[in-house]
Amino acid sequence: MxxxxxxxxxxxxxxxxxxxxxxxxxxxxxxxxxxxxxxxxxxxxxxxxxxxxxxxxxxxxxxxxxxxxxxxxxxxxxxxxxxxxxxxxxKVTRQPFSFTYCEDTGSSFRQIAPTPTTYVDQTDYDVLDCAGNGTANGEVVPVDVNLTPPRDSTSGCEASDFGPEVAGKIAIMQRGAAPGATCGFGLKVQNAEAAGAIGAIIFNQGNGTPEANPDRYGLFLGTLGGPVGIPAVSVSYETGAALVAAAQAGTVTMEISVDAISETRDTTNVIAExxxxxxxxxxxxxxxxxxxxxxxxxxxxxxxxxxxxxxxxxxxxxxxxxxxxxxxxxxxxxxxxxxxxxxxxxxxxxxxxxxxxxxxxxxxxxxxxxxxxxxxxxxxxxxxxxxxxxxxxxxxxxxxxxxxxxxxxxxxxxxxxxxxxxxxxxxxxxxxxxxxxxxxxxxxxxxxxxxxxxxxxxxxxxxxxxxxxxxxxxxxxxxxxxxxxxxxxxxxxxxxxxxxxxxxxxxxxxxxxxxxxxxxxxxxxxxxxxxxxxxxxxxxxxxxxxx
Known part of the structure; x- marks a missing residue:
């Protein structure tokens, strides 16, 4: 010191x-x-x-x-x-290593149509860690979601989940993966970006019951594990399901705006033996x-x-x-x-x-x-x-x-x-x-x-x-x-x-x-x-x- x-x-x-x-x-x-x-x-x-x-x-x-x-x-x-x-x-040692530092310094998330709504950061939505910098304004397209209990979901886990209709739109995906499989938030958003999506929304899975599994219903915080090129946010099951239902019934237009930093930085572990x-x-x-x-x-x-x-x-x-x-x-x-x-x-x-x-x-x-x-x-x-x-x-x-x-x-x-x-x-x-x-x-x-x-x-x-x-x-x-x-x-x-x-x-x-x-x-x-x-x-x- x-x-x-x-x-x-x-x-x-x-x-x-x-x-x-x-x-x-x-x-x-x-x-x-x-x-x-x-x-x-x-x-x-x-x-x-x-x-x-x-x-x-x-x-x-x-x-x-x-x-x-x-x-x-x-x-x-x-x-x-x-x-x-x-x-x-x-005996104290400092172990140096590099990592990807991600921080969002500002954001907004709103529904433009059919029901203009402004969502509150960390109450209604959260920016996924390492989300891309920029603004996405477009129609919401549901991607392989499942709102029927028990709501098993692999939404966004495979490139085949995304059709040509996603290009230039905002992909909305559901949390979840196949049993025994690994499908992180980062993979979902990377697949959406590769399919041409300009933004991504991931909503909680809604499996189990709200009483026994509240972590699968409420707003969750998450990381993409590394930088992506499009803005991405998380929302609760209730918010996501409502957006999916509205998108399936008509056209929903959303705007996601993220001011983000993503760069390599150095830090250390402290070990005392x-x-x-x-x-x-x-x-x-x-x-x-x-x-x-x-x-x-x-x-x-x-x-x-x-x-x-x-x-x-x-x-x-x-x-x-x-x-x-x-x-x-x-x-x-x-x-x-x-x-x-x-x-x-x-x-x-x-x-x-x-x-x-x-x-x-x-x-x-x-x-x-x-x-x-x-x-x-x-x-x-x-x-x-x-x-x-x-x-x-x-x-x-x-x-x-x-x-x-x-x-x-x-x-x-x-x-x-x-x-x-x-x-x-x-x-x-x-x-x-x-x-x-x-x-x-x-x-x-x-x-x-x-x-x-x-x-x-x-x-x-x-x-x-x-x-x-x-x-x-x-x-x-x-x-x-x-x-x-x-x-x-x-x-x-x-x-x-x-x-x-x-x-x-x-x-x-x-x-x-x-x-x-x-x-x-x-x-x-x-x-x-x-x-x-x-x-x-x-x-x-x-x-x-x-x-």
Whole structure:
């Protein structure tokens, strides 16, 4: 971290938070791993984690309001993490890589005819990440959509879906893919562009039921995985179905306008490794450090990054049996680029040394749920079980929450975050972790378990500028946050109870496996060849990011 940057923080009265003295654990007794687990869990406090959130907010405030990879706020965040980890005694490395930086700096979406309608960004529609720059004005043409329940859809997945009538028009496609197949949003839009479409709309699939599968009905956020040449947006099932019905009954004219940036930029992962422990038995914990370009990312993912940083600092003097490696990933919001790059560039011999990977992405959502990744697929929904050993990781987390008298929800292994490259086909590293929810709406059943506001998102500021320590000042719904504060104690856009509880769960799990991985079965070739989860390039992040 540069001296000039530190001086700026001092001027903002935050240097004491950023670089102030921190306490570290005294060496744990090697004869009692249970004592070490309890000791570390006690030493990881809400105050310790929160000071890193204050640091991240200060960095964002001095960096254009964000901490996005490819921008100064991310580099400063990485400097902060690396400096503290190195000071604590870890071996710290910075792994550089390049990625495609995409950002939309402005947009509009409206129906010109037959019913003039102006849609609201991030309420009625969202620009698909890496959409093309420009304006598309034309007739809407439905492409192989299916509005009949169960609404199985491969809309736009094959070039043959597009007839000559698409040329010069706006293609409207439905989310979905054939069972076992990979068909990302990017492929749909690329096929539409190749067929001559001037713009694209992708609407949610509408499969399942709104109550059981709200993520398949509402507005979703997504990325195309790489630049395309036409503007493209996503909308909810309801909005999309209405446009399709109107287009099938007559002529619908829409206009999509996107101001977008798409270019190659450089960033880094930050890796901190303990100086003792068995180098052939590595326990990894990771969180993505980057935010979206228009937000400080205090919950997403300041919370996960801050928690594992504090765990690392407090664990620094614990002489663990196994080597512990902490990772702060870059460019997760650009489709898991940092973690994918890391795994892809590890020689097989080094992959084999990683006993397990723990992932923490959004662990303090204001309207939270206590999600634990469903390692054994006991919920029987969505993606299948994780690689062998994932169930044993889940059991450690479940045991922790049971000891606190807290209910948990099964978080599906969809590849939504940086565990994706670790569990992917051909890798097969067991994984687990925690997730308190993003854009999905909280249900009355959720409220019965964890309180909160039904009908509101788990994180009402997900990917919005209000994901900060001052959410209302940055555009949050003031009445909703008044409701949340009447029930919970919030630190900006963070639920302090969820954050504190999950930070303790992280400390418990990391310490447990740092001393004993005997519960994790040895990996076999069959485990490494797991094919239930698609390769990293086809994963999605935070709610249907790629497909």
């Amino acid at each position: 540069s001296r000039s940057f530190i001086r700026r923080l001092c001027g903002a009265a935050t240097a004491a938070v950023l670089l102030g003295a921190f306490t570290v654990a005294t060496p744990a007794q090697a004869t009692s791993s249970n004592n070490a687990v309890k000791k570390l869990t006690k030493q990881v406090t809400l105050g310790g984690v929160s000071r890193h959130l204050v640091a991240f907010q200060a960095i964002a405030s001095l960096s254009g309001g964000n901490r996005a990879s490819g921008l100064p706020g991310y580099d400063r965040s990485a400097d902060y993490v690396a400096a503290l980890a190195k000071l604590a005694g870890y 303990s100086r003792w422990g068995d180098p052939n038995e590595v326990v990894m914990a990771g969180a993505h450090l980057d935010s979206e370009p228009d937000t400080a990312g205090i919950n997403d993912n300041g919370t996960g990054s801050a928690a594992i940083l504090e765990v690392a600092l407090q664990m620094a003097k614990f002489k663990t049996k196994n080597k512990v490696r902490f990772a702060w990933w870059g460019a997760e919001e650009s489709n898991l680029v940092g973690s994918t790059y890391y795994v892809a560039n590890l020689p097989q011999a080094e992959r084999d040394k990683i006993a397990l990977y723990l992932n923490f992405d959004m662990i303090g959502s204001p309207n939270y749920t206590f999600g634990v990744y469903d390692g054994d697929d006991s919920a029987g929904t969505g993606a299948p079980a994780g690689p062998p050993g994932s169930a044993e990781i889940e059991a450690v987390f479940e045991g922790f929450f049971a000891s606190r008298g807290e209910a948990t929800a099964a978080a599906d292994f969809t590849g939504r975050s940086d565990y994706g490259p670790f569990i992917a086909a051909g890798v097969g590293i067991p994984a687990g972790g925690l997730f308190t929810g993003a854009e999905v709406l909280k249900t009355p059943a959720d409220v019965a378990l964890w309180g909160g506001v039904a009908g509101a998102q788990y994180d009402p500021c997900y990917h919005d500028p209000c994901d900060s320590l001052t959410p209302e000042r940055n555009g949050a719904d003031a009445e909703l946050y008044r409701q949340l504060r009447r029930e919970y104690k919030l630190l900006g856009n963070v639920n302090t109870f969820a954050l504190e509880t999950n930070s303790d769960a992280i400390a418990t799990a990391v310490a447990t496996f740092a001393y004993d991985t005997s519960a994790i079965p040895p990996r076999t070739a069959a485990a490494s060849a797991r094919t239930a989860v698609a390769a990293p390039a086809a994963q999605d992040t935070h709610g249907s990011w790629l497909h």
